[in-house]
Amino acid sequence: MGQNFSTFTFTPSVKAVQARFGSRNNYAASEQDPDRYNLGESEIAFIESRDSFYLSTVGENGWPYMQFRGGPQGFFKVLGERLIGFADFKGNRQYISTGNMSAEKKAMLFLIDYPTRQRLKIWATSEVNDLTDDPELAAKLVVPDYRAKVERVVLFKIEAFDWNCPAHITQRYSLDEIESELANRNPRFAGLRYPPSEASHHRPV
Ligand SMILES: Cc1cc2nc3c(=O)[nH]c(=O)nc-3n(C[C@H](O)[C@H](O)[C@H](O)COP(=O)(O)O)c2cc1C
Incomplete structure (x- = not known):
């Protein structure tokens, strides 16, 4: 841990819950240097x-x-x-x-x-x-x-x-990221948009 955040988040109520569930001692040992x-x-x-x-x-x-x-x-x-x-x-x-x-x-x-x-x-x-x-x-x-x-x-x-x-973070990708990855794998996919516009109905497969 670092970056001063326990100063803002470890309020007395938070510390009390940490104590109740057994994590208080661990966190107390790593509370931060407020300048970092x-x-x-x-x-x-x-x-x-x-x-x-x-x-x-x-x-x-x-x-x-x-x-x-x-x-x-x-x-x-x-x-x-x-x-x-x-x-x-x-x-x-x-x-x-x-x-x-x-x-x-x-x-x-x-x-x-x-x-x-x-x-x-x-x-x-x-x-x-x-x-x-x-x-x-x-x-x-x-x-x-x-x-x-x-x-x-x-x-x-x-x-x-x-x-x-x-x-618990599910990996997700933006349209730009998918497009660029597809283009890397196969240049024929460069410039593809989903859903395809009227003009690009003949998609390469
Ligand atoms: C016409 C229009 C309608 C919008 N309606 C909503 C809405 O119902 N709910 C919402 O969370 N954002 C809506 N947005 C997006 C918010 O206006 C935008 O995220 C804005 O920055 C919100 O700022 P605020 O929540 O701090 O007031 C709309 C934007 C526009 C242009």
């Missing part, structure tokens, strides 16, 4: 290769909220040793995550890669900025040529993170 939570090479590569993540925020009524955020691979960017961010696209205009983060900056991010069965949890302090607040920063985060209107940028100052084991 800079992103390393593996975290940076993982964050920057995502095409989605789950963002959890808290409403001022105390209820947690969870929402999906997606974009082209690489839309989630590492800006510093403890700073990451993304450009937030226009959606259904409920603005629940944005509203929550305006009142309570605590956020939790969940990043998962199904093919390699890796998952990364990140605790962060959020900051929501208008595009005009810092145009230079906005330019770093906006993905050119993507079919979405960017409404704001969201920054996360990392407070802690932790990798999970691969247990």
Whole structure:
């Protein structure tokens, strides 16, 4: 274990349950150095290769909220040793995550890669900025040529993170990953799309 996360998660109630079920002593022995939570090479590569993540925020009524955020691979960017961010696209205009983060900056991010069965949890302090607040920063985060209107940028100052084991994660692949693997095996599959478009009904077999 590392990355400061027990500071955020091992509350008295959590420790009491660990004690009850016999894991408290093991975890107490490995509680973390609170300074060890800079992103390393593996975290940076993982964050920057995502095409989605789950963002959890808290409403001022105390209820947690969870929402999906997606974009082209690489839309989630590492800006510093403890700073990451993304450009937030226009959606259904409920603005629940944005509203929550305006009142309570605590956020939790969940990043998962199904093919390699890796998952990364990140605790962060959020900051929501208008595009005009810092145009230079906005330019770093906006993905050119993507079919979405960017409404704001969201920054996360990392407070802690932790990798999970691969247990119980079913391997799944995106269309792009399947297509590229098929093309590697047989160049005739390059450019295939499922379901096939009208124009490509004569698929090679
Ligand atoms: C027309 C439209 C309808 C949508 N409807 C939903 C919906 O019913 N539920 C949902 O979770 N996301 C929906 N989305 C996607 C969300 O708008 C998008 O994920 C947005 O970022 C949600 O932000 P929020 O949950 O923080 O308010 C919709 C998007 C569009 C463009």
